[in-house]
Amino acid sequence: MTEKFDVIICGAGPAGTTCALALGNTGLKVALVDKSNFPRDKVCGDAIAAYVPKVLNTINPAYAKALADFTAKEKVSTIRVVSPNKKMLDISYGEDGFISTRLAFDNFLLDLVKQLPNVKLFLNATVKDVVINDKGVYADLDSDLKLEAKLIIGCDGEQGLVRKKLTQTQLDPKHHAAAVRAYFKNVKDIPKATFELHFLKDVIPGYFWIFPLPDNQANVGLGLLSKIVSERKLNLRNEMLRIIETVPYLKERFEGAEMISDIKGYGLPLGSRKVPISGNCFMLCGDAASLIDPLTGEGIGQAIISGRYACWQAKKCFEQNNFSASFMKQYDKTVYDKLWKEHRRSYFIRELLINKPRLFNLSVNLIKNHTFLYNLTKKVFK
Numbered sequence: 001m002t003e004k005f006d007v008i009i010c011g012a013g014p015a016g017t018t019c020a021l022a023l024g025n026t027g028l029k030v031a032l033v034d035k036s037n038f039p040r041d042k043v044c045g046d047a048i049a050a051y052v053p054k055v056l057n058t059i060n061p062a063y064a065k066a067l068a069d070f071t072a073k074e075k076v077s078t079i080r081v082v083s084p085n086k087k088m089l090d091i092s093y094g095e096d097g098f099i100s101t102r103l104a105f106d107n108f109l110l111d112l113v114k115q116l117p118n119v120k121l122f123l124n125a126t127v128k129d130v131v132i133n134d135k136g137v138y139a140d141l142d143s144d145l146k147l148e149a150k151l152i153i154g155c156d157g158e159q160g161l162v163r164k165k166l167t168q169t170q171l172d173p174k175h176h177a178a179a180v181r182a183y184f185k186n187v188k189d190i191p192k193a194t195f196e197l198h199f200l201k202d203v204i205p206g207y208f209w210i211f212p213l214p215d216n217q218a219n220v221g222l223g224l225l226s227k228i229v230s231e232r233k234l235n236l237r238n239e240m241l242r243i244i245e246t247v248p249y250l251k252e253r254f255e256g257a258e259m260i261s262d263i264k265g266y267g268l269p270l271g272s273r274k275v276p277i278s279g280n281c282f283m284l285c286g287d288a289a290s291l292i293d294p295l296t297g298e299g300i301g302q303a304i305i306s307g308r309y310a311c312w313q314a315k316k317c318f319e320q321n322n323f324s325a326s327f328m329k330q331y332d333k334t335v336y337d338k339l340w341k342e343h344r345r346s347y348f349i350r351e352l353l354i355n356k357p358r359l360f361n362l363s364v365n366l367i368k369n370h371t372f373l374y375n376l377t378k379k380v381f382k
């Protein structure tokens with residue numbers, strides 16, 4: 001059986017739901033497909049950038065208002081960077097970002113999509129194959145259903161099928177990170193409204209994090225470049241436990257704390273290289289397009305930004321009835337014009353710091369004492 005749409009969005013994470021929200025009320029018939037049933041977990045640090053409500057506001061002010069009213073989140077306005085010699089640098093960025101479990105946040109976005117009459121949801125439905133020919137785009141689901149459309153938007157994350165089927169891009173350990181996270185209860189001395197990034201001597205420029213959540217819970221994790229993980233043959237789960245159990249100033253804080261989830265790991269495709277993110281009848285967004293900040297590991301904001309840009313491009317495609325690869329290149333340009341400069345800066349800082357704990361210590365000292373450097377650092381972590 002074949003069902004016809006204008007646009008198929010594969011994946012209902014932040015990229016896919018934002019794209020669907022932006023395509024709401026456009027008159028286009030949209031299929032949003034996800035292999036999971038929601039609410040669903042996604043391994044993540046759960047930190048959501050302060051600019052995310054502004055992006056939602058540009059789509060529909062009611063969505064930003066709904067996010068302001070959404071209670072399953074902990075506001076954060078300061079980043080605490082702890083250097084290898086344990087000097088603390090608090091960077092207050094004057095706006096509220098927040099921490100919210102992906103179980104809650106992604107479901108919040110999906111609930112907004114459910115109100116759109118032009119978007120049909122297919123949950124618990126895996127896209128098994130994608131074929132593009134001169135008649136259109138065809139996506140086979142794991143049921144007997146086939147979806148047909150003019151355009152497919154791949155929002156299906158790091159291991160996304162759409163990228164694999166429609167581009168030559170391979171994941172590359174030099175532009176990829178690995179990270180693990182677990183939820184804890186009752187970690188001691190969590191500073192108010194603060195993300196903590198601990199740059200420890202032997203994991204630099206990766207970091208160990210503690211991000212506060214409601215109800216005295218915290219998202220705790222460790223992330224590192226994949227090429228370093230494989231060169232040093234590290235097991236990140238064991239590394240995370242080693243840090244908690246042996247680094248003296250952290251060990252004290254975890255005494256009496258309870259780990260309330262498994263330690264789970266996942267990959268982060270980093271935006272430190274430019275890859276093609278569109279082609280004939282398709283675009284890629286978020287992790288499928290490798291748009292994660294190479295230093296901080298943030299990708300939710302980029303997923304949301306690219307989801308909105310993909311909608312803009314989709315609207316142009318339908319207005320001009322042009323779905324060609326050359327026309328679609330405008331999407332790549334829009335995304336990279338917005339994100340590339342920042343990602344390059346993060347990449348250079350990261351490369352500079354690899355295996356250089358002393359340089360990191362020195363930098364933290366300098367930043368603490370120089371307003372210009374402090375403001376520059378604020379920009380990097382904003």
Ligand SMILES: Cc1cc2nc3c(=O)[nH]c(=O)nc-3n(C[C@H](O)[C@H](O)[C@H](O)COP(=O)(O)OP(=O)(O)OC[C@H]3O[C@@H](n4cnc5c(N)ncnc54)[C@H](O)[C@@H]3O)c2cc1C
Pocket residue numbers: 010011012013014015016033034035036042043044045046047048049125126127128155156157158159160161179180181221223265266267268285286287288292297298299300301303
């Ligand atoms: C340990 C870790 C910590 C992180 N911490 C942060 C952080 O604190 N802040 C931050 O901003 N970013 C963080 N990130 C990055 C962030 O998780 C991603 O950038 C973000 O989830 C990207 O969103 P997305 O919508 O592109 O993809 P995803 O959130 O991965 O969503 C993809 C969706 O596609 C669905 N899907 C996949 N394949 C198919 C298929 N074949 N058919 C149908 N559906 C499919 C999946 O079920 C999923 O729902 C972290 C990542 C990791 C691994």
